[in-house]
Amino acid sequence: MAQSNTGILLVNLGSPDSYEPADLKVYLREFLTDKRVIDFPAPIRKTIVEAFILPFRPKESGEAYELIWWDEGSPLIVITQRVIDKLKQRLGDDVPVSMGMRYGNPSIEAGFDELMEKNPNLDRVFLIPLYPQYAMATTETVIEKAKEVWQSKYPNLQVEFKDAFYDDPDYVKALGESIRPYIDEHDIDHLLFSYHGVPERQIKKRDITGDHCLKCEDCCNVNSPAHTFCYRHQDLMTTKNAAEYLDLDSRDFTYSTAFQSKLGIDPWLTPATDAELVRLAEEEGVKKVAVCCPAFISDCIETLEEIGIRGKEDFVEAGGEDLILIPCVNDSDLWIDTLEKWCAEKLKVKKVEAA
Numbered sequence: 001m002a003q004s005n006t007g008i009l010l011v012n013l014g015s016p017d018s019y020e021p022a023d024l025k026v027y028l029r030e031f032l033t034d035k036r037v038i039d040f041p042a043p044i045r046k047t048i049v050e051a052f053i054l055p056f057r058p059k060e061s062g063e064a065y066e067l068i069w070w071d072e073g074s075p076l077i078v079i080t081q082r083v084i085d086k087l088k089q090r091l092g093d094d095v096p097v098s099m100g101m102r103y104g105n106p107s108i109e110a111g112f113d114e115l116m117e118k119n120p121n122l123d124r125v126f127l128i129p130l131y132p133q134y135a136m137a138t139t140e141t142v143i144e145k146a147k148e149v150w151q152s153k154y155p156n157l158q159v160e161f162k163d164a165f166y167d168d169p170d171y172v173k174a175l176g177e178s179i180r181p182y183i184d185e186h187d188i189d190h191l192l193f194s195y196h197g198v199p200e201r202q203i204k205k206r207d208i209t210g211d212h213c214l215k216c217e218d219c220c221n222v223n224s225p226a227h228t229f230c231y232r233h234q235d236l237m238t239t240k241n242a243a244e245y246l247d248l249d250s251r252d253f254t255y256s257t258a259f260q261s262k263l264g265i266d267p268w269l270t271p272a273t274d275a276e277l278v279r280l281a282e283e284e285g286v287k288k289v290a291v292c293c294p295a296f297i298s299d300c301i302e303t304l305e306e307i308g309i310r311g312k313e314d315f316v317e318a319g320g321e322d323l324i325l326i327p328c329v330n331d332s333d334l335w336i337d338t339l340e341k342w343c344a345e346k347l348k349v350k351k352v353e354a355a
């Protein structure tokens with residue numbers, strides 16, 4: 001069968017190779033020295049990472065990873081591989097599909113290499129960063145790393161990127177349907193949308209107007225071109241989109257948005273998920289809370305351990321009865337349908353161009 005000259009590269013964040021502290025150290029060094037993750041000048045970033053994070057975090061994180069590690073490996077990698085396998089079945093053998101991780105293995109470079117091995121005549125790659133919302137530490141760093149790789153190694157390749165897709169109706173449907181069974185089947189008092197946090201500074205840095213983000217009351221709900229790159233706006237819109245899709249306002253439970261995983265002492269987006277879970281139990285009398293994590297496409301340490309284990313303990317200690325962790329879209333049929341549709345559109349355009 002003739003090989004397609006367009007390949008598909010799915011890029012996710014990545015994971016350590018194992019939960020051993022030595023592997024954690026390698027992975028966290030690569031991750032946290034990315035200037036789009038810890039965005040301080042290089043010498044300060046290096047000092048923070050080498051002196052304050054790497055001596056302690058690998059052991060602590062290794063223990064957390066061990067709790068959620070699967071027989072087949074890190075959940076994030078295993079799930080991304082399942083998505084690749086299902087997508088290959090949908091697109092057919094003639095379309096090369098690979099995965100690359102922004103940090104750790106398989107790298108983005110290994111992903112490009114694999115596509116080129118499958119078809120040395122490949123001239124185009126459709127790269128999908130697996131992040132619904134734009135941030136320096138999500139879509140932006142993936143695009144910049146991919147550029148570095150392909151422009152030096154495969155300069156003749158044409159590479160097209162999928163933008164942040166928080167607003168895409170098919171994604172919203174996949175997200176909504178991943179949430180629905182949990183809110184229908186459990187008698188919850190509250191649904192919490194918990195997004196990975198970022199420092200407020202990073203939101204201001206990507207404000208293309210220079211005068212909008214976090215500068216006025218309720219900025220993310222005031223129309224602005226800044227929202228193309230505003231992670232906070234895109235998170236709030238994700239909640240709104242899912243709420244409209246599921247008609248949450250007509251339900252007999254409440255819902256809200258919070259931000260998890262703060263690292264360091266600078267101000268991050270608020271409210272913080274850990275504090276919010278305690279507040280919901282102590283001040284709002286919430287007994288049963290369901291938590292979904294729509295900044296993540298695949299379950300990972302941040303969902304399974306931080307929310308599913310630690311978040312649950314904190315919530316119960318504060319007087320709550322149960323926390324139900326809602327799985328990410330993972331390799332659900334509707335999410336695979338969505339990816340298939342985006343890829344098919346690209347492949348169709350290519351065929352028309354070639355005709």
Ligand SMILES: C=CC1=C(C)c2cc3[nH]c(cc4nc(cc5[nH]c(cc1n2)c(C)c5CCC(=O)O)C(CCC(=O)O)=C4C)c(C)c3C=C
Pocket residue numbers: 013014015016037038057061074076131135137138196197198199231261263295296299300301302
């Ligand atoms: C300085 C800090 C960090 C920023 C900014 C940040 C942004 C960010 N991260 C994700 C998605 C994931 N992060 C994951 C793990 C993780 N993130 C940080 C720090 C920052 N992230 C650390 C130190 C870690 C490692 C785990 C730990 O030590 O606790 C993961 C999980 C990876 C896995 O293997 O399971 C994901 C996914 C987003 C979406 C984001 C910005 C919006």
Ligand SMILES: [Fe+2]
Pocket residue numbers: 196261
């Ligand atoms: Fe993170």
Ligand SMILES: [Fe+2]
Pocket residue numbers: 212213214219220226227230232233
């Ligand atoms: Fe905003």
